[in-house]
Every structure is written in C-alpha cells, then in structure tokens.
Amino acid sequence: MAAHPRTWRPPCSWSSARSATPCAVGSATCGGIFDPEGKRARIAELDRIAEAPGFWDDLNRAQAVQKERAQLARVVEGWERYAAAFEDLDVLFEFAEQEPEEPAHREEIAAELARLERELAELEIATILSGEADANNAIVEINPGAGGTESQDWAQMLLRMYTRWAERRGFAHELLDYLPGEEAGIKSATLLVKGEYAFGYLKGETGIHRLVRISPFDSAKRRHTSFASVFVSPELDDEIVVEIDEKDLRIDTFRASGAGGQHVNKTDSAIRITHLPTGTVVSCQNERSQHKNRATAMKMLRAKLYELERRAREEEKQAASAEKKEISWGNQIRSYVLAPYQMVKDLRTRHETSNVEAVLDGDLDPFIKAYLLHGGDGRGVEEEAVSA
Incomplete structure (x- = not known):
C-alpha cells in the first residue's frame, strides 16, 4: 500500500523503489481480483447475445443483459484507466532515476502513488457493487x-x-x-x-x-x-417488477406538515399507504398534488417491499433471523x-x-x-x- 505523500520517502535507490511499486499499488500487470480478461470475454458473450435475432422479444431479459454489460464495462474501463496511469508512473520513475537529486520528481511520484491507491480502492468497490439494484437511486x-x-x-x-x-x-x-x-x-x-x-x-x-x-x-x-x-x-x-394487490392496501390521506411553503397545510394532499400483509407503511407529502404523492408513495412501497424480501433471502442464506429488530440497546x-x-x-x-x-x-x-x-x-x- 502506498504511503501518504506527506510521509513517503524514496528508498536507497530509485530502481529499487520502481521495482517495488507494483506491490505497493496493486500490480497493474496481473489483474488480480478484477479479472479484466474474464470480464472482457463476458462482455463479448453478452454482445453476441444482444445481436441474436429476437433479442428484444423478451424485454426483461434484454434489459438484464444490457445492465450486466454496463456493470462489467464500468469495471473494465476503470481498470484500463488505472493500468494506463500505472504506465505513466513508470515514466516518472525513469526521470527520477536520471535526476535522483531533483525533489520535484519525488513529490510528483508520491502524489501519483497516493492517487493510484485511491483509484485502486474505488475500483475494488466497483467490482463489489454488482447487485441487481446496486446501480439505482x-x-x-x-x-x-x-x-x-x-x-x-x-x-x-x-x-x-x-x-x-x-x-x-x-x-x-x-x-x-x-x-x-x-x-x-x-x-x-x-x-x-x-x-x-x-x-x-x-x-x-x-x-x-x-x-x-x-x-x-x-x-x-x-x-x-x-x-x-x-x-x-x-x-x-422498470427492470424490477414488484406486484402489489390493491386489496392488500389501506390508503389514508392527511394534511401535510413540515417545510413546504404557504399552501402546505391547506389541503389533505399527503398520502399514507399501509401494506396490510406485511404491516409496511410509507407516506409522502412533498407534492401539493395528492395524485403525485400517491404515485411517489407507491414507488416507495415497492422499493421497501423489494428490499425487505432481498434482505430476508440474504438472512436465510446466512442462517440468521429475518425478524425486524427492536430499536434499542444491543441491536x-x-x-x-x-x-x-x-x-x-x-x-x-x-x-x-x-x-x-x-x-x-x-x-x-x-x-x-x-x-x-x-x-x-x-x-x-x-x-x-x-x-x-
């Protein structure tokens, strides 16, 4: 791991620092956990699927393919930028070896090492954010x-x-x-x-x-x-569908409260929706229109039911309880x-x-x-x- 620019110092020679740099910043030559070649192969496979006749006949499948491709491309493009920056750093080391007493080289290399370290951490995060809804708001x-x-x-x-x-x-x-x-x-x-x-x-x-x-x-x-x-x-x-039966809902209207301008309390525009089978409650009051608040509240309900189900599945896999914890000490x-x-x-x-x-x-x-x-x-x- 590269040291911070304020504390980094070159070792006894620039050549030894140069040879150690790949270990310090993650080795742009091996790919490691990022597996850029494997991801490029998968992108090519997805491109072949997208070019096949009838690809758009199944809209949900087509959108899933496009989403997976975009996520893979994001990681590969980030890796390519990182690898290019790593090569530029190698050039800086060449200059430093030619002029070992020049302090500007040391400062520039230290700053570049720190930047590459940050980029490597971001790239590692990008490989992790590959869940079905990770890219969403x-x-x-x-x-x-x-x-x-x-x-x-x-x-x-x-x-x-x-x-x-x-x-x-x-x-x-x-x-x-x-x-x-x-x-x-x-x-x-x-x-x-x-x-x-x-x-x-x-x-x-x-x-x-x-x-x-x-x-x-x-x-x-x-x-x-x-x-x-x-x-x-x-x-x-639209790629993720959560079906909700209207008969499972209780919808209440109430007068909005809180920041919203001089008209906020004049009408019963706020909406509260209760999903009776799960007891899940959402409310929305950010619009003056009851119709708009209802539409937003339904989006919120779908999102919450989706996440509750996703977490329940994860907890089952981990052999953990899916019960909702009390808001108290210890949890x-x-x-x-x-x-x-x-x-x-x-x-x-x-x-x-x-x-x-x-x-x-x-x-x-x-x-x-x-x-x-x-x-x-x-x-x-x-x-x-x-x-x-």
Whole structure:
C-alpha cells in the first residue's frame, strides 16, 4: 500500500523503489481480483447475445443483459484507466532515476502513488457493487427510537448526515416525507438520494444507529443514549417488477406538515399507504398534488417491499433471523459517542474514527468502503457495546 505523500520517502535507490511499486499499488500487470480478461470475454458473450435475432422479444431479459454489460464495462474501463496511469508512473520513475537529486520528481511520484491507491480502492468497490439494484437511486427512511425529543433530535442529525454525504458525492437529494418533532428533531423522514450506485453505497447503512452525548435538552447536563433506525431501499426502475394487490392496501390521506411553503397545510394532499400483509407503511407529502404523492408513495412501497424480501433471502442464506429488530440497546450497527470521549465505531467491520464531527458532516465513505470490502454483511463480527 502506498504511503501518504506527506510521509513517503524514496528508498536507497530509485530502481529499487520502481521495482517495488507494483506491490505497493496493486500490480497493474496481473489483474488480480478484477479479472479484466474474464470480464472482457463476458462482455463479448453478452454482445453476441444482444445481436441474436429476437433479442428484444423478451424485454426483461434484454434489459438484464444490457445492465450486466454496463456493470462489467464500468469495471473494465476503470481498470484500463488505472493500468494506463500505472504506465505513466513508470515514466516518472525513469526521470527520477536520471535526476535522483531533483525533489520535484519525488513529490510528483508520491502524489501519483497516493492517487493510484485511491483509484485502486474505488475500483475494488466497483467490482463489489454488482447487485441487481446496486446501480439505482436510494430511498433512505429514518425513524427515531424510544426517548422522545432526544431520539427525534438524533434522527434529525442522521438526516443531515446523509444529506451532506450526498452533497459531497455530487448526488442530488429530495425529501419525500418529513414529519417534524413536537419540540425538536423529526418523528420520521424519507430521503431520496439520486446518483450512480447510490443504493449500492448506502445499503449498508440499514440498521440501528446509537448516540451517546451530553443532552442539550437536560438542564442537569447528564449523558443520554439515543437510538434511531435507518432503512435503505433502492428506487426501482422498470427492470424490477414488484406486484402489489390493491386489496392488500389501506390508503389514508392527511394534511401535510413540515417545510413546504404557504399552501402546505391547506389541503389533505399527503398520502399514507399501509401494506396490510406485511404491516409496511410509507407516506409522502412533498407534492401539493395528492395524485403525485400517491404515485411517489407507491414507488416507495415497492422499493421497501423489494428490499425487505432481498434482505430476508440474504438472512436465510446466512442462517440468521429475518425478524425486524427492536430499536434499542444491543441491536445497533454503529455507535457515535460524543461524551465522555469522541468515537464513531462500526460494530460489524470494527472501523472507527475519533473525528465524530466529520462523520456527522457527511464523511461516511471510510465506513461505507469498510462495509463493502468486509463482505457487505458484517459476518464474523460480534455485536459489542461501546461503554459510555
């Protein structure tokens, strides 16, 4: 692994550094886990399938073939860019060997090594994001646990965290549903994050998030523990069909509340849909039109039912319980401790940082990457309590 540019130093000779570089940045000559040749062969096979007569007769199959090809091409193209950059680095080493005392060469090589290291990590993530809906937009639902205002304020902090993460990524985001708390925070919120592989990146955020802090609502300044649940589902496109029987639905209308302009509370435009067989509930109030809110709520319901079923299948494969966990102590996936010390720790991957402020400001990528590289399921990591 390449060192950071601020600390990297060349070894005794440029030639020895040059020969060691492939090990440092992942060896562009071997392909490793990326298997570019295998992926090119599969792309060629998919192209032959697409050229066959009657390919478009089965629209679902045709779309699945196109989607698989696009995912493979994304990895191969990324690998080719990485390999080309690796060759450019080799040229830099040649210059450095000719002028070993020139500090500019050392700085340029160090910067390039760090950049290649980042690209290699991104490329590795790209090979992992190959699930059926990984490339889709993400619907992020946030609900506070027990604890009233404390938990509602924590849920609001999580909503801001995911909004800031989306902005850092250059992803668009939109509030589909927002129910403010009575004193502070939120009773619930649903955020749509629009961007390439948004669901693939955020799917590991599903679970219970725990906060320990000195309460701003406690005049005695005591420490409080709060919980909030996050559930991430993919915004479904036409390639994935989820059949819902209308007789299984209860549809309620209510007056919208929350940010929405001067007309937001004038009509019963908000929609709440309950899927009776599963007890799944979604609501939408971001539009003034009841018809538009109903259409959006149905999309949210399909997405949530799809993700619930996908997770149930995964849990069955892992011989784990598919029961929904209570929002309480012991079931959390991540702890955020603000007092008596500062630490964010993922209990599945053990990734941690003391920079809590940065994480709450949207710096989630290290946790997301750790989860994906860990296998995307947290297996083998025991849940553990972070002492308060």
